[in-house]
Amino acid sequence: MSATGTSTPSYSLGQLLLYMLKLGTFGFGGPVALVGYMHRDLVERREWIGDDDYREGLALAQMMPGPLAAQLSIYLGYVHYRVIGATTVGVAFVLPSFLMVVALGWAYMHFGGLPWMQAVFYGVGAAVVGIIAMSAYKLTNKTLGADKTLWCIFLVLIIVTVVTESEIAWLFIAGGLVNVLRRSPPAWLGKGGANALVSAQAPLLSGALSSIDWPLLSQIGLFFAKAGAFVFGSGLAIVPFLYGGVVTEHHWLDEKQFVDAVAVAMITPGPVVITVGFIGYLVAGLPGACVAALGTFLPCYLFTVLPAPYFKKYGRLPAVKAFVDGITAAAVGAIAGSVIVIAKRSIVDWPTALLAVATVLLLWRFRKLQEPVIVSAAALIGLAVFPLHHLYAQ
Known part of the structure; x- marks a missing residue:
């Protein structure tokens, strides 16, 4: 049986915080990979979470809207x-990145941009495709089984x-409803939705010091609160x-600064959405x-914590379990699809294609190989190959 919120935990909160700090510091690969690491480490290896x-x-x-990996970490803490x-x-997971x-x-502002970043992203982006592909493969095996309906939702x-x-929010809900109607329609119709929608207002906080541009900060706060409250799924x-x-x-x-911001998110560990801090x-x-x-x-925190008690209370009902399974299948399908989307942007020539394939083969052959090792090697390869390859291409 799984560990539930009512059972005695086999770990301390301090141990979980230390794990999340490490994951936030060394966890590369974006939301899909981070979600996979949490399952591997907390469910399979340590058995802290059911x-x-x-x-x-x-x-x-x-x-719920917001960054996937951060919300899952918050829920696992709950x-x-x-x-x-x-x-x-949640703080421990997000703070390092x-x-x-x-x-x-700070370095970008003081040294006039980071020209090496493009070369690093060239290598890291390709390796990340391989990392995410392996994570998606493992999640698919773990969650779908032989259920044909779940496989249809996934595809x-x-x-x-x-x-x-992009990720279309209503399709996740539709996946859950389709599975409910197949497995236990009477329970669904009798119980109604086990879902409480909440809405969070944008925060307006800052470390108040001397000359702060409050109108600009209010614009920033409102805009990024909208991003957190209304965008579903991954970075x-x-x-x-x-x-x-x-x-x-x-x-x-400008365009170049924004591309650099996205590159920063990809070459740093933790949630991809942390690029908002750089911006x-x-x-x-x-x-x-x-x-x-x-x-x-903040919105993603509220959207996770407020519904959590109801999710824990009603999550064992057959209709709710069917709904959860359907949404999970939809989520894994979106994750697998995002591998192709990222690959289209990151695999731009034969060296990046080789690097992505090599990453998959290494992770397949050496199951205990740490992703930060691969990312570091890919960054060095990018620094070496990018200038030479583009010089040759010209």
Whole structure:
């Protein structure tokens, strides 16, 4: 049986916080890979979290807007340690990568851009495709089994994600409803929805020091709160939204700065959405970084913690379990589809294709190989190959 919120945990909150700090510091690969690491480490290896609790958390994270991996970490903190666990675990997971992007933002501003970043991203982006592909493969094996309905939902979401290059929220809900109607329609019709929608207002906080541009900070806070409250799924989904507001609407950054911001998110560990800290720093310094990060992550925190008690209470009902399984299948389909979307952007020539394939083969052959080792090697390969390959191409 899985560990539930009512059972005695086999780990302390301090142990979970230390794990999340390490994952936030060394966890590369974006939301899909991070979600896979949490399952591997917390469910399979350490057995701190039950598989049912993990699946419920993944389903809730997909149902609610905001960054997938951060919401799952918050939910896993809630499983045994409730609001205190959810809050401290969420901070522990996000804080390391936030500090990294702020440091990179400072370097970017003081040294006139980071020209090496393009070469690093050239290598890292290709390796990340391989890492995410392996994570998607493992999640597919773990969650779908031999259920034909779940496989149909999974395939539909792959196709939609590849064609639209985005995650469509209502399709996750539709996947859950389709599975409910197949497995236990009477329970669904009798119980109604086990879903409570909440809405979070944008925060307006900053570390108040001397000359702070409050109107600009309020704009930043409101914009990034919208990003956190209305964009579903992974960092992939939030990038077009950020581009429209940051570059097109507000003109806070130019095209090159925005591309560099996305590259920073990919070469740093932790959630891809942490690029908001880098963007906020470029726009308004440290206060801007803090407000952008708070605006993005506070809604996702509320959207996870507020429904969590109801999810725990009613999650064992047959209709709710069917709903969760359907949404999980949809989520895994979207994750698998995002591998193709990312590959289209990151695999641009034969060296990057070889690097992606080599990453998959290495992870397949050496199961205990750590992803940071692969990412570091890919970054070095990018620094060496990118200038030579592009010089040769010219």
